Amino acid sequence: MRPVTFVKWGGSLITDKTGRFSVRTDVLERLADELARYHAAPPNAPIVLGHGSGSFGHVAAREAGFDPGAPLPDPAPALSQIQKAVDTLHRHVVHALRNAGLPVFSWAPSSAFVTTRGTPERSSSDPVHHALSAGALPVTYGDVTLDTKHGLSICSTETVFRTLIDALQQQGPPVARVLWCGNTDGVYDANGHTLPDLTAEQARTMIGDVHDPDGTDVTGGMALRLRTASALAEQGIDSLLLNGTVPNRFAAALRNDPDAHRTHIAAG
Incomplete structure (x- = not known):
């Protein structure tokens, strides 16, 4: 079996976290279609999919x-x-x-x-x-x-992923990478620009700087994601943080296509 790719669809992506029990059905269905196209076009990596509870x-x-x-x-x-x-x-x-x-x-x-x-x-x-x-x-x-x-x-979902x-x-089989799909173009600097590449150490230093999640959240949002991605990088597992609200961004990440609008937290 080829190395596994883990994918998280964040709760802020597939639901409206400022509301109550609100599904973004159009986003969810599009993401499912993008994943299905990838699955139907071998060679493809096996996937473990997790989603937030939003x-x-x-x-x-x-x-x-x-x-x-x-x-x-x-x-x-x-x-x-x-x-x-x-x-x-x-x-x-x-x-x-x-x-x-x-x-x-x-x-x-x-x-x-x-x-x-x-x-x-x-x-x-x-x-x-x-x-x-x-x-x-x-x-x-x-x-x-x-x-x-x-x-x-x-x-x-971050804790579930770490355990799995x-x-x-x-x-x-071995795990190669994790795709974290949310509603931002990766991690931003102080001027709102996407940081294309971070080391594990750089990701850790940014944990205290990210803003609190929008809406109701009891687990930590982006701060938890950065903490998890930095720990995984030290285990030799890459992370990509990308914007799943933009059509075909998720599909491109699955195919390893280059995209400037995401943050790569590199293994090693």
Whole structure:
């Protein structure tokens, strides 16, 4: 099997994070079509797709009283409420992908992870490995998890990716890169211009400078993405941060076509 490409469709891309339970159906369907065209034109890399929970999971978590780092005295109602919200968005994503003809294998972190203060301690990633071997498209997402210390936690797509990538690096196939698709042209400098290339160290130094995510967010937005991408670069895995709202940008990134409107965080 060729090296795997991980793809995240950010919650700010496929939903309106300033609203409540609002899907950007046109964007979602176009992204699914771009992925389907790539999948149908070998040679192509196997893909693991993850998506954020946007105006579904983040809003539900806030409404349920979730506070990162603080235990809930009665987590059961919040678990159910948040899980319902993220599952609703996931069904929209899976529906768009299957309508585009893609062989989706849906994989829920809430059924596979137990976390401790938000960090997965016990997990079962074998289904993702076998789905890739079978030629399927594993699709996962940021999810609520049972947590040994706090009762529940929110496991971001970034955390899910880190856990899956660590597992695949041990048992194969290797992971080559991650495409982070959001609603900005990569990472901007102080003048609003895209930074085309960053090292892991440069990406880390920018974490405190990025603005807070628009709308409701309980996991960290771009700051978390930079932290994750810099850590992956030190493991030898490239990241591209690109604007998925622009038609065919995602398709071009899948094909490794050059594009000035993105940020490359280089491995090594």
